[in-house]
Amino acid sequence: MTTQPELARVAFTDLARHGDRPAVLTADGTVTYRELAALVDRTAARLGTERRLVVLAAGNSLDSLVGYLAALSGGHPLLLAPADKPEALASLVSAYDPDALLWPGGGDGTPMLQERRPGTRHDLHPDLALLLSTSGSTGSPKLVRLSHTNLSANAEAIAEYLQIGPDDRAATTLPLHYCYGLSVVNSHLVRGAGLVLTDLSVVDPCFWDLFRDQGATSFAAVPYTFDLLERVRFADKDLPRLRYVTQAGGRLAPEKVRTWAETGQRRGWDLFVMYGATEATARMAYLPPDLAADHAETIGVPVPGGTFRIDPVEDLADGELVYTGPNVMLGYAETPADLALGREITELRTGDLARQQENGLYQVVGRRSRFVKIVGLRVDLGQVERILAGMGITAAAAGTDDLLVAAVEGGHDGGMLAKVLAGNLGLPRAAVVVHAVEQLPRLATGKIDYPAVRSLAAPEVTPVPDSDSGAAAVPGAAVPGTAPGGQAGIRQIFMDALECGSVADDDTFVSLDGDSLSYVAVSVRLEGVLGKLPSDWHLLPVKELERRRPARKKRFVSFLETSLVVRAAAIVCVVATHVELFTFQTAHLLFAVAGYNFARFQLAEERVPRLRRQFRGLARIVVPSVLFIAVAYLLTDHYTVANIFLLNAWWARSR
DSSP: OOOOTTSOOOGGGOOGGGTTSEEEEETTEEEEHHHHHHHHHHHHHHHOSSOOOEEEEEOSSHHHHHHHHHHHHTTOOEEEEETTOHHHHHHHHHHHOOSEEEESOOSSSSOEEEESOSSOOSOOOTTEEEEEEGGGOTTOSOEEEEEHHHHHHHHHHHHHHTTOOTTOEEEOOSOTTSHHHHHHHHHHHTTTOEEEOOOOOTTSHHHHHHHHHTTOOEEEEOHHHHHHHHHTTGGGOOOTTOOEEEEOSSOOOHHHHHHHHHHHHHHTOEEEEEEEOGGGSSEEEEEOHHHHTTOTTSOBEEOTTOEEEEEOOTTOSSEEEEEESTTSOSEEESSGGGGGOOOOOSSEEEEEEEEEOTTSOEEEEEESSSEEEETTEEEEHHHHHHHHHTTTOOEEEEEOSSOEEEEEESSOOHHHHHHHHHHHHTOOGGGEEEEEESSOOBOTTSSBOHHHHHHTTSOOOOOOBOTTTOSBOOTTOOOTTBOGGGOBOHHHHHHHHHTOSOOOTTOOTTTTTOOHHHHHHHHHHHHHHHSSOOTTGGGSOHHHHHHTOOOOOOHHHHHSOHHHHHHHHHHHHHHHHHTTSSOOOHHHHHHHHHHHHIIIIITTSOHHHHHHHHHHHHHHHHHHHHHHHHHHHHHOSSOOHHHHTTOHHHHHHHO
16 A cells, blocks of 8 residues: 555645636636535545556546646646547556546546556655656657656746736646646646636637637747747737747747747737756746847746756867756656656756856757757657667658658658658657658768758759650649649648548548648648638638639739739839820829729738738838938928928918
């Protein structure tokens, strides 16, 4: 028996103290802290008093949250696994042989319980509270061992620097089994704040309806989320209670940090760029919002209670970043026997090369080892090569923060191997590219040329045989499967981007299992065919998208836009009038040009963004004109004060 009532408890599991404050808000209603505590107590009682190893198949649902809190409050070491990835869940269950499983779907706000044995067969260390896959690499038997102190300390630290209060409400944009998503839950519960619980994507209009209706004040984003936010024109959304947006899960390009920080300043919310790892429970550093625009290349300062140092690395100008704090993990687990281990490390060697700027901010400049982070998941490139080697394939893997690229020797099916890798690593299919090559690229020393492998992801121009001669087609020739004029057909776009063998009339982006990475790729190509896309295009059947295809234009129009013709005609008339070839009221023509462009680009928007854009455009014309005329007025005798204020015509008539 390992019943230990005296075990340390996690700070945020003391739910009842927050009384009737809203704890969980969903499209179906609100659950108060008192009600949540009752659901947790009921589930904890079902788990029993003897400490057991529990696996929770977690989703962003009330019953998953209840299961998570019940295991922690009952002192049961909990292994979090994704409910939507059965292969990963099965792999973890096989590797660790849990005593009990919790599943969503209990129907009464509590999870279903599957008892595998009445007691436990494991030796569980008293400090062990939670087991997480490293940086979201679901299915890997290598887990991070976290203590009750780790969880409490990191939740308090995050709540402190984000200044989370009881009136805050965070929308769940990330999975519960992912340390970043979990840290959002923990840091809000510890302050009695609310959770707007949903598994909707930020590209779904329903997400933003829920966000507004429930008064959400924040949400979390990984780098790729910001690409999706651009697609849904997030910067123009009316979100009156939004207080801040957090970013972690990989490096966001400095120019994007700067752009989004400035957007937040204009719109009244803050951007918190954060740095962390599962091994540190979640967060190690944050960049204060007021420094984000001017120091976008940095990770900021350590979280409250944590410290950094930089250890020298031989032959390198920059050293390795080392973190110390109460949120550093106990150690790793790779087998059930490791669950009996206590603390094995007191500091975390991040593997990142870093430097400290004169202003005290830290900047990460590279990696010591071959890891990349793609959509928030850490991928070991060596593991990729080992997976392929296990299939009898000689391969080399490289990557960026957006894409995993593998080169394989021999005539293998790259598409099929990419699907296998994506499934093994838990990555979206669109984030994996596999190229078959005759020989792996190598340096003069015989070592793999990894930059050359990475460059295989660059787009290539493939010659298209001419339908008559078989010769390479000239630029602009139609590709098989494309629509007239060189535009890909709707079905072909879906087949290419989602790797579908066929697409039916009633298929949609969602029904074809499109993911967040392929969302942008498909939407960009569809815009080339359809023009402006409706916000719900991902829910529309293919036949409806085909119906919205504009009529085929004449070839002349495909080369010359109407707006260019109108502007060119206006310029010719203005110049001709000035050189007295003929007399023409050019102002009328310029009004026509302005009207055309307003109608085409401005009036389709909502009123406030439209007016804002119109005033900005007007200012770009009026301000430089007024300044130029003012200078001319001071230096010459050709202008009057009326000219400066663009009132000369009115002034002449009034006199």
